[in-house]
Amino acid sequence: EVQLVESGGGLVQPGGSLRLSCAASGFTFSSYWMSWVRQAPGKGLEWVANIKQDGSEKYYVDSVKGRFTISRDNAKNSLYLQMNSLRAEDTAVYYCARVTDDYVFYFDYWGQGTLVTVSS
């Protein structure tokens, strides 16, 4: 059974940093692109970042470029999102999601999400 379990969310002050993790199991993690998608409270879904199987390609939504870094450790079956210079508008539930196929960027499995709250 495919499982994605996020962790690392919490309350952080504006300008602060946070590192999210996603532990993957039930599939060959190193064979899939992975993504982060977020959802602000009461709002819709927003794609944040993608990373290729070997980490050689990464893509970001403009609003997080230069502040967020997606990475992965295939030996640990883990995906990460390093978030720096956090803003109030980054407050959201952050989901880890598996990309279904190479360069076909829709998501067949999602974690349950971890809440990030940016507030003083």
Add this chain to the structure above:
Amino acid sequence: EIVMTQSPATLSVSPGERATLSCRASQSVSSNLAWYQQKPGQAPRLLIYGASTRATGIPARFSGSGSGTEFTLTISSLQSEDFAVYYCQQYNNWLLTFGGGTKVEIK
């Protein structure tokens, strides 16, 4: 950026009735469109990809159609478990975008 617009924002339907949800892209996305269902407090679930292909385990009452800029998700006979928010997502280019969602509520 490709803007995805969903309508209506809210759809009130009685159980057993048909629901038709629309999704429009600001430019052609070919058939590179997916639909997701999200219930309160839960992660989204993939329903449809390639505009019209049901994902594994999705009941036949869910169907998708369209290409280019106009897409439709149809739920042929609403069951109680279908009341939820539905999102479309284009994956025609690397800057992935979602629609704002349609909430299907009980009439």
